[in-house]
Amino acid sequence: MKYSQATDYALHAMLYLVASAPDKPVGVQQLAEKLGVSPTYLSKLMTKLVKAGLIVSTPGANGGYRLRKAQDEISFLHVIQAIEGTASLLECSLDHGDECLIQQVVLDAERQMEQLLASKKLVDVARRLPATD
Amino acid sequence: MKYSQATDYALHAMLYLVASAPDKPVGVQQLAEKLGVSPTYLSKLMTKLVKAGLIVSTPGANGGYRLRKAQDEISFLHVIQAIEGTASLLECSLDHGDECLIQQVVLDAERQMEQLLASKKLVDVARRLPATD
DNA sequence: GCTATTATAGATACATAAAGTCCTTAATGG
């Protein structure tokens, strides 16, 4: 089990936005070049981030993406869930009700992880980032 | 992102073994019937659990699987990692070294989750399990 | 209004992994 590569792209794209000037939108063209991924594909991921409310997009000349919230309000969890969704790791087809302890255990564990991911903000790592080539 | 269904099968199979008499091996035929999955497929999963050291198998007449350790030593994490492996959720192809804070954050989060999964033993939920039909 | 620019969205193709089956081999108990 692994995060999709899309999550990796999204994280790097967001970190790039965090490191950029907050007023100037960054185009998908420019982002894709930095990340080494196709612009059309990255575009779809960016749209997910838009719908998740993390960034805003402006079409047209000099358009692109910019952060919606303040840097220090955006956590790893926000980005990851925007791409991966919020479904539980363990979802069984049979539904034995809320009493199912198996799902409860996994859910508790997920909460633990999410708690840490929510506490880590993008800006925390943006400064000391290795060269993003 | 989700655990594979194989993990679900493995958890239920292990819980069944925990609930069974510890001296009598349980055959894959019987297990598969309980879980509603094909015996040959389940067999492959059980083999993974064997290789992970969670259970032992005895071929031949009256053979099958039985727990290797004591009930209360087997955690959710053991079973999950036996199936899903131990790779990190975020593995990027580029390797910017140990200093990569992105991977570090995700790794920390995983550790949090694993810590809880390791503390939860199968026997904790085996007793109060809904009917496994 | 016209044009260049840029995001959005649908359809489609491709690659990879998961899920499941079939058949053969090996080991054990009686």
Added chain:
DNA sequence: CCATTAAGGACTTTATGTATCTATAATAGC
């Protein structure tokens, strides 16, 4: 020796992720 049961390889099918192409819509600047 024989019935039984796990292990393993090869294979098919299905699902998901990855990626591309094309068309559409919205915006800025002239």
